[in-house]
Amino acid sequence: MIEGLAKHKDELGAPLCPCRHYEDKKAEAEAAYWNCPCVPMRERKECHCMLFLTPDNDFAGDKQEISIEQIRAVTNQY
Numbered sequence: 001m002i003e004g005l006a007k008h009k010d011e012l013g014a015p016l017c018p019c020r021h022y023e024d025k026k027a028e029a030e031a032a033y034w035n036c037p038c039v040p041m042r043e044r045k046e047c048h049c050m051l052f053l054t055p056d057n058d059f060a061g062d063k064q065e066i067s068i069e070q071i072r073a074v075t076n077q078y
């Protein structure tokens with residue numbers, strides 16, 4: 001998710017949501033509706049990607065920090 005957002009930021013100049021299909025990514029990035037945090041997230045706290053979760057969501061964690069070792073363990077697999 002984060003990598004997809006970062007790639008779109010690099011390629012399109014905006015963090016277009018990576019979980020959706022677009023006919024024209026450049027036009028969508030310029031329209032800004034699905035630029036993260038997207039309009040549904042900003043207006044209704046709805047993130048279909050589950051990058052953002054409300055505290056009452058069953059998948060919401062109770063920590064806000066992650067160690068570099070944890071990140072490396074997940075990202076150095078390929």
Ligand code: SF4
Pocket residue numbers: 016017018019034035036037038039041046047048049050051052
């Ligand atoms: S808030 Fe969630 S659904 Fe909206 S653009 Fe970001 S990752 Fe995608």
